[in-house]
Amino acid sequence: MYLTKLVYASRVSPGVTGPTVKEILAVSRRNNAQDGITGSLVFNSKYFLQCLEGPRDAVNRAYLRILKDERHHDPQILDCGELLSRNFGAWSMGYIGEGPLSRETILKYLPTDRFDPYLLTAAGAQAMLLELGQAAFALQGNT
Numbered sequence: 001m002y003l004t005k006l007v008y009a010s011r012v013s014p015g016v017t018g019p020t021v022k023e024i025l026a027v028s029r030r031n032n033a034q035d036g037i038t039g040s041l042v043f044n045s046k047y048f049l050q051c052l053e054g055p056r057d058a059v060n061r062a063y064l065r066i067l068k069d070e071r072h073h074d075p076q077i078l079d080c081g082e083l084l085s086r087n088f089g090a091w092s093m094g095y096i097g098e099g100p101l102s103r104e105t106i107l108k109y110l111p112t113d114r115f116d117p118y119l120l121t122a123a124g125a126q127a128m129l130l131e132l133g134q135a136a137f138a139l140q141g142n143t
């Protein structure tokens with residue numbers, strides 16, 4: 001089955017805070033490890049930005065489950081396609097919080113200094129996720 005990536009943005013639903021995101025990550029890591037999915041999840045209290053990479057059928061199944069989840073809304077696919085090699089192979093679902101979301105990094109990829117992932121291009125989303133992933137990895141390690 002082809003290696004595929006899917007990147008989407010969504011809005012955080014009211015009442016969803018850090019502890020809820022911890023629960024989401026725990027379930028995601030369990031499921032993704034079983035399904036051969038890796039990726040990263042950015043959360044900044046307003047928006048999610050997530051990259052899923054893995055076998056095409058598994059990525060589709062995971063995304064269909066994620067779409068039904070009321071803990072976020074307005075999902076919008078930013079990028080989807082075949083992948084030569086994984087970018088987040090060390091993470092069944094890496095977490096990127098506010099820490100690495102510096103003004104400098106946001107301005108590098110977005111037209112404003114606010115983190116609004118709906119304004120990212122496909123290539124910008126990929127590059128930003130990679131940069132944020134490296135910064136988060138440096139801050140927290142392989143968790």
Ligand code: FAD
Pocket residue numbers: 023024027028029031032041048050052062065066067068069070071072093
């Ligand atoms: P279960 O074991 O049935 O449930 C796991 C736990 O999650 C339970 O405690 C349950 O109460 C809670 N839960 C499940 N669905 C909801 C819901 N809709 N609203 C509130 N609580 C709920 N899942 C993945 O497998 N991989 C991912 O990468 C992934 N990323 C996500 C990213 C975001 C932004 C969000 C919001 C969700 C993500 N999820 C992910 C979770 C996904 O939406 C499903 O909840 C999950 O896949 C269900 O897995 P399960 O059937 O094994 O869960």
